[in-house]
Amino acid sequence: MTSPHQTPDETVRAQARELLGQARFAALAVLHPQTGLPTLSRIALATDRDGCPVTLISSLAEHTQALNANPNCALLVGEPEEKGDPLTHPRLTLHAVALWVHRDMPEYAPLRERYLSLRPKAKLYIDFADFSFVRFTIKDGLLNGGFGKAYRLTTVDF
16 A cells, blocks of 8 residues: 655645644543543644644643643644535644743743744733643644645655
8 A cells, every 4th residue: 555645845845734723722642641541632733943843731731641641642723614515624743742831940931922922812821820821832733634634744845
């Protein structure tokens, strides 16, 4: 069987970066630490100055506990439009490793400033003691641009 994935070109790479850059939220897939079963959460999403996906999450959240136990995860971004078959609209799956950005780290302040510029409503809870940033280091990705438009992406493509 041949691979269903086509070779990405600059247009495809730009589409993937645009999907990521415009995403206001994502589905986060993690492995539940007690059961080992996959679980999903919807998280707020933004990007840092380098285009790396980031979120702000509470230490009380179940997905935080899962990321602490195993930082390997996946993100899904890209929402279907109001009309048309949802499977024909582009979506991007990212395989990533979660890295914590704590308040005492030098990159925290610039990340906080950028996050608030992109997600101003986070001002309500960004300084709560149980909230921290997570930066997702992309390992690879799958872009589904619609029927017959599947691409496997590498870190270089982002």
